[in-house]
Every structure is written in structure tokens, then in C-alpha cells.
Amino acid sequence: MSVSKSFHLVLLTVFALIATAGLFVEKKQLHQFGEQQLAQYQQSSQLKTMDAANGKAFYRQLAAEYDLQFFQYIHTDDNELSYTHGSLDKQGNVITSWLNIDLDDTRTYPGGRLQVRLDTSQLIDAALNDFISWLLALIAAYVILAIIFSLMMRKQAVSIGYAASYIQNLSEHKYTALEQSKLGGQFKPLAQALDNSRAQFAQTTANYEKELVALNKEAYQDPITGLGTRQKFTEHLDTITNGKNSRIGILAIIKATELGSINQSQGRAAGDNYLAKIAEIISDCAVKYEHAQCYRISTGDFGVIISDITLKDSQQFLAAIKTHFNEYQQTINADSIGHTGLVPYQQGTEAVPLLTLADAAVSIAQTLGPNSFHIQEKLNGDELYGDTRWQEAIEDLIQRRALKFYVQPISPCRSEVQVYKELLARFYNSEGKFLPTATVIAMAERHGKSIELDKLVILSTIKMLLEDPSIEGAFGINISSASAMQPSFVAWLKDILGRQRHIAARLVFEVNEAGLQTNFKAAHSLVHEIHSVGSRVSVEHFGMGLTSFKFFKQVRPDFVKLDRSYAESIDVDTNNRFFVKMMIDIARRLAIRVIACGVERQEEKLALERLLVDGLQGYYIAQPQAFRNKGGETASN
Incomplete structure (x- = not known):
């Protein structure tokens, strides 16, 4: 049951009790007035002086003075002198019946007996009127209280509705300022609690939004470039x-x-x-x-x-x-x-x-x-699109022998160590513009042109060294793993180098470790055949495979070029120093030279020198430069 209904039920009960109590009060007063009236009648002198011999005359005398409901005089000897008037029963409603009182008086005279009941109609009517007035006042008070209570409940309902709406807004993350005037009085603690909740929810939501922005940025914004993912x-x-x-x-x-x-x-x-x-x-x-x-x-x-x-x-x-x-x-x-x-x-x-x-x-x-x-x-x-265009471009540059050489030297760390310079091939199109080397090599492998491309580089290198005796020293040439694992290519290479052994002795062929590790037998055959004609082998990006140390024993290259990740921050990275030192120790026992690549800072250079590497390569040592002979001419094909 709602508060409003409960209040009205209690109010009705209270007013009913008050009305009942008022009715009892009226009845009590009625009895008092009746007793006074009866006492006044009993003390009347007429009762003592009247002639009681004639009942009818007796009635007239008393009726002139008092209101009688019932009169009966019974003569002892003569019924004709007896007289009866009125009735003992009195008609009325429930309330008047309940209020009714009997004012009876019976007395005996020498000639007969008198029984009288005084009429109480006026007393009852007066009591009833008083009760009705009292009841109307109670009803008026009830109506006023009910109206006041309804207004208060209406105001309370408005406040509760506002609080409920405000809580709903909080659940929908709407943090408008609280209208304190709508939650005053007894709702002030609720207003304070809602205001505190709003502030806390707003702060929590703001924190969540910041975290969401950060997560969104991490998920949808590239951390390096700041662009979308x-x-x-x-x-x-x-x-x-x-x-x-x-x-x-x-x-x-x-x-x-x-x-x-x-x-x-x-x-x-x-x-x-x-x-x-x-x-x-x-x-x-x-x-x-x-x-x-x-x-x-x-x-x-x-x-x-x-x-x-x-x-x-x-x-x-x-x-x-x-x-x-x-x-x-x-x-x-x-x-x-x-x-x-x-x-x-x-x-x-x-x-x-x-x-x-x-x-x-x-x-x-x-x-x-x-x-x-x-x-x-x-x-x-x-x-021509995509791969087809690239296939024709590669075929064209191979046919035109369109490449130029750049060179990046390797610096020896000790005077007795003999190292070499790495030749870097750069390819160009029919307009003389350089093509991206990594893409050229990748597309050549995709279209089965890697062997032809490697042959072009090798033949161009041999031709350059043959035609220009002023070029001195040893040179490293990169060949693809796809070519190095092909027996036909290895046989061709052995045949070419066998014809020019004095040139072959100046060449070092660099092959990626990952490619060689796919086939140890083919890798061993490659190294054996190259050694048979006086050339040497260098394994680049060394140390990234899981079988690098097994590779030492089975393949026995002349040089290993450590992956650049080992040189990076080696001055502060103890793990890198440990692995590099271990690889150097093993390589030294097998007479394999260790070259550190990717040296970009002086601190890295000094740390690697202390570890006794055989050579250093990187932008801090020397950057790739267009290859020029002693006459200052650019080496190209």
C-alpha cells in the first residue's frame, strides 16, 4: 500500500475515533441534562399540591409545565378517574435511539399511583445538532488535512520524479547541474548524494574517455607515423x-x-x-x-x-x-x-x-x-600492369646490362686481418633513373629471373676488374639464396671463376644465412665449389637462425657478417655482448672471420673492438659511395 493511501486510512481511522468519542461525550452530556431535568421535575411543588383524585386533570396541570412522553395515573378505586397519555416507545434513527434516555418517575398518592416519563426529544435534538456540528468540523478538518497532505505528496512526487529522472540521466551519462531548489527540505541529503554521485560519475566517465581515446589511438593510429591504421x-x-x-x-x-x-x-x-x-x-x-x-x-x-x-x-x-x-x-x-x-x-x-x-x-x-x-x-x-610490367622491366635491364656499382668498405680491426669492400649493385631503367633495388630483386625472384640478375652482377664485376687493372683489393658480391641453392648456377659460377682464377681470388660471395640454412647439403656444395676456384664465401645476417653454430661446423664459410641487431646498443646490452663474444670464440677456433655490421655510433664501435671482432661495417665506418677507379671514372656497365 502506498504512503498516500496509508495516510488517508490512518486519517480516516483517527477521525472516526474522534467522531465516536464526540458521540460518547454528547451522550454523557445528554444524561447530565436529563438527570437535571428529572431532578427539577421531582422537586416540583405541583407534585405535592395537585389534586390527584382526577387523573386527566392531573395530566393537564403537569403537561402545562413539563413535556411528557408518557403519563399514566391509575386510581386505586375508580377506573374512570384513571388516565393514560402517550407511549413508552419512541421512534427514531440509529443515533437518536442510541442517544435516547429514559426520565421516569413513579410515585404513589393516597388515591392512586402516578407513572411519568419526561419527553427528551429536545435534549436529544440539541445533542444531535451539537454532534453534527462537531462532525462537520471534523470533516472540514479532514478535507483540509487531506488537501494539505495531497499537495505535500504532489510536491514530494515532483521531487522524487526529478530525482528519478536525474538518476536516469546519470545512467545515460548526462551530467547536467543539479537544481537544488527541486530537492530541498527533507530531500537535501538526497540532493547532496546525487550531486556527489554526479561529480564522481563525471570524473570516472572522463577518465574512461581518456583511456578510450588512448586505446582508440593505440588501436587505430599508427604509433610511428601518427596516421590511421x-x-x-x-x-x-x-x-x-x-x-x-x-x-x-x-x-x-x-x-x-x-x-x-x-x-x-x-x-x-x-x-x-x-x-x-x-x-x-x-x-x-x-x-x-x-x-x-x-x-x-x-x-x-x-x-x-x-x-x-x-x-x-x-x-x-x-x-x-x-x-x-x-x-x-x-x-x-x-x-x-x-x-x-x-x-x-x-x-x-x-x-x-x-x-x-x-x-x-x-x-x-x-x-x-x-x-x-x-x-x-x-x-x-x-x-601492362603490375607484375607483367616488372617482368618486362627486369628483362630490359638485364638485356641492357643496366647497373651501376656502389661500394661500402669494411674496416679491419687488426693489421693482420684482410677484409674486403662490398659492391652494391644499383639498377636503372631506360631513362637512366634508378629503380628500387629491393623491389628489383624481389620481382626477379618472383618471375624466375634471379639467376639471370645474379649472373649479370657477377659478369659485370669480373669485366670491371679485368678492364681496369688499377682497381685493387677484394670485393664482396651479393648473390640471392635462390640462385645459390641451384646446382646449375653453382656449376656455371665455378666454370666462370675457373677461367679467371686471378680475379676469382679477389671475390667474396655474400649469401643470406636464412637461405643457406634451408638446404645444408646445397650450402656445403656451394662453399666447396667456390673454394675450389680460389674465391671466398661470406654469410650475411648471421646469428638469426636457430642452427647458426651447426652451420659453422658443416659449411665453414670464410666470413660471417653478424646481423645488425647484435651491434645495436651493444655498449649497454649485456646479452648482445655475451652472444657476440661466444660466436667470436667459436669462429676464431675455425679460422672464420667475424664482421660486425650496422655500426652507427662510436660507442658501438669501441664495444665491438673490445670484443675482438675482425672487421666493422656501417654508416659510422663509411657510407656507400658510387664506385670510382683511380682515374675518377664511375664504374658502370
Whole structure:
């Protein structure tokens, strides 16, 4: 039962009890007045002086003085002198019957007996009127109290409703200021509690929002570049695919083609700086367009989506990126910075074909020279795209023998140690523009051209040394693992080197450890055959495989070039120092020279020298330079 109903029930009960008590009071007063009236009648002198011989005359005398309900005089001897008037019964309602009192008087005279009952109608009517007045006053008081209580309950309901609404708003994370006037009086503690809860919830929500922003940033913002992640890029593509309006725009894919080379030669920190700078350039060029969104969609790939832009206007965006890439290229002395492929789209375009077209555009841009871009409008079957374009580009450079050599020396740590200079091949297209080396090698392997490419490098090196006697010293040549594991290639190499043994003695063939470890038998055969013609073998990125020490015993190369991760912070990394020292000790017993790569700081150089490595290579030692003979001519093919 509600408070309001309970209050009214209690109030009705109380007023009923009060009314009942009032009725009893009226009855008590009625008895008092009746007794007074009866006493006054009994003391009347008429009762003593009247002639009681005639009953009717006696009645008239008493009736003139008193109101009689019942009169009866019974003469002792003569019934004719007897007289009766009125009745002992009195009609009335429940209340008057309950209030009724009997004022009887019976007395005996010498001639008869008198019985009288005084009439109490006036007394009862007066008592009843008093009770009705009292009852009306009670009803009026009840109505007033009920109205006051209802108003109070209404006000309380408004306050409770406001409190409930406020709590609901808190559950919906709405933190409007509390109106204290609506929760005053007895609700003041509730108002204070709600206000405190609001402040705490607001603070907690603010903290959660900060954490959510941080998590969202971590999940959807690339930590190195600050751009959106691949997931956000995919979501954006979905809006293009599922869109039903006629909006147009462009999708640009920018490939950071030098990332692998920079990571290998300068370290991952330099690679991260390289990516961050590319992201900065892309953002600066895209900020001019209102609906541009930039993303890092893979390790070295960036995506830019610009809505509401025509293909003609997008050329300014591409030109700006190329200009900034060219400027950045000069500052870091790299072969290139990145290549851009661009395709237009219309709302509703499928994502997969769009990305395929953009990837093809990037591949074409890579064949056009450093920092080039290419716009691909559509695929019509008559043009060369992606892999096909690369296949023809590689075949073309092999046919033209289009490569130039750069050289990076290795510094010996002791005078008795004989090391070599590493030759780095750079390939260029028909326009004389350099192509990204890592992409050329990867595409050559994909299209089965790696052996031809390695043969080109080897033959070009032998030709250069034969034609220019002024070139002195030993030189390292990189050959792919795919070629090194092929018996036919090894036989060809042995045959070529066997014809020029004086040149072969100056060559060191560098092969990646991971590739050699795929086939120990083939790796052992490679080293044996190369040694048989007087050349030497160097294993690069050494120490990353799980079987590196087994490799020492079975393959026995002449040099191992430690992976650059071992040189990184070796001055403070005790674990690196322990592993490097262990590898040096084992290699020394097997007469294998250990070369540390990726040396970028003086502290790293000094720490490695103390560990007694045989040679050092890295940007701190010497940067790659275009190969020149003593006459100052650039070595090229």
C-alpha cells in the first residue's frame, strides 16, 4: 500500500475515533441534562399540591409545565378517574435511539399511583445538532488535512520524479547541474548524494574517455607515423564500396621502397625515422584537401583517400609529393624515397579491383625512376600492369646490362686481418633513373629471373676488374639464396671463376644465412665449389637462425657478417655482448672471420673492438659511395 493511501486510512481511522468519542461525550452530556431535568421535575411543588383524585386533570396541570412522553395515573378505586397519555416507545434513527434516555418517575398518592416519563426529544435534538456540528468540523478538518497532505505528496512526487529522472540521466551519462531548489527540505541529503554521485560519475566517465581515446589511438593510429591504421583504411574503403551516391575521389598508394635497405644498412631506428618523414610529407601535401584521409596500411605502404576531387586536380597532389620526396632524398643520400600509384573511384566501386588497380599503378611507378608516380584510370587488357610490367622491366635491364656499382668498405680491426669492400649493385631503367633495388630483386625472384640478375652482377664485376687493372683489393658480391641453392648456377659460377682464377681470388660471395640454412647439403656444395676456384664465401645476417653454430661446423664459410641487431646498443646490452663474444670464440677456433655490421655510433664501435671482432661495417665506418677507379671514372656497365 502506498504512503498516500496509508495516510488517508490512518486519517480516516483517527477521525472516526474522534467522531465516536464526540458521540460518547454528547451522550454523557445528554444524561447530565436529563438527570437535571428529572431532578427539577421531582422537586416540583405541583407534585405535592395537585389534586390527584382526577387523573386527566392531573395530566393537564403537569403537561402545562413539563413535556411528557408518557403519563399514566391509575386510581386505586375508580377506573374512570384513571388516565393514560402517550407511549413508552419512541421512534427514531440509529443515533437518536442510541442517544435516547429514559426520565421516569413513579410515585404513589393516597388515591392512586402516578407513572411519568419526561419527553427528551429536545435534549436529544440539541445533542444531535451539537454532534453534527462537531462532525462537520471534523470533516472540514479532514478535507483540509487531506488537501494539505495531497499537495505535500504532489510536491514530494515532483521531487522524487526529478530525482528519478536525474538518476536516469546519470545512467545515460548526462551530467547536467543539479537544481537544488527541486530537492530541498527533507530531500537535501538526497540532493547532496546525487550531486556527489554526479561529480564522481563525471570524473570516472572522463577518465574512461581518456583511456578510450588512448586505446582508440593505440588501436587505430599508427604509433610511428601518427596516421590511421589499416583497419581504419579498410573501414573507409567499405564506405566507398557501400555508398549509393555519385561522389567521386581518388585512392593513392605510396610505397616506401627504401625501407628494407635503410633498415639493413642503418638500423630500424633510421627506418622508423624514414617512415615518419614520409608520413609527414604525405600529411603536409594532403592537408590542402578538405576530405583527405591518410593511413599506413602495411609496413612500408601508405594510403591516401581524397573525396570530391577530380583526376586533373589530383596531379597537383602527386607533383607535390614527388617534389618533397626529391628534397628528402638529397638529405639522406638515398636512391629514392617512395613511389606513388593513383586511381580514381566513384562511390560504389568494389574495393578489391580498386586496390588491384592501385597496386598495379605503384608497380608501374617503380619502373619509372626515383620517386615517380603513375595514374592508372582503368584496366583494359591492352596495357601492362603490375607484375607483367616488372617482368618486362627486369628483362630490359638485364638485356641492357643496366647497373651501376656502389661500394661500402669494411674496416679491419687488426693489421693482420684482410677484409674486403662490398659492391652494391644499383639498377636503372631506360631513362637512366634508378629503380628500387629491393623491389628489383624481389620481382626477379618472383618471375624466375634471379639467376639471370645474379649472373649479370657477377659478369659485370669480373669485366670491371679485368678492364681496369688499377682497381685493387677484394670485393664482396651479393648473390640471392635462390640462385645459390641451384646446382646449375653453382656449376656455371665455378666454370666462370675457373677461367679467371686471378680475379676469382679477389671475390667474396655474400649469401643470406636464412637461405643457406634451408638446404645444408646445397650450402656445403656451394662453399666447396667456390673454394675450389680460389674465391671466398661470406654469410650475411648471421646469428638469426636457430642452427647458426651447426652451420659453422658443416659449411665453414670464410666470413660471417653478424646481423645488425647484435651491434645495436651493444655498449649497454649485456646479452648482445655475451652472444657476440661466444660466436667470436667459436669462429676464431675455425679460422672464420667475424664482421660486425650496422655500426652507427662510436660507442658501438669501441664495444665491438673490445670484443675482438675482425672487421666493422656501417654508416659510422663509411657510407656507400658510387664506385670510382683511380682515374675518377664511375664504374658502370
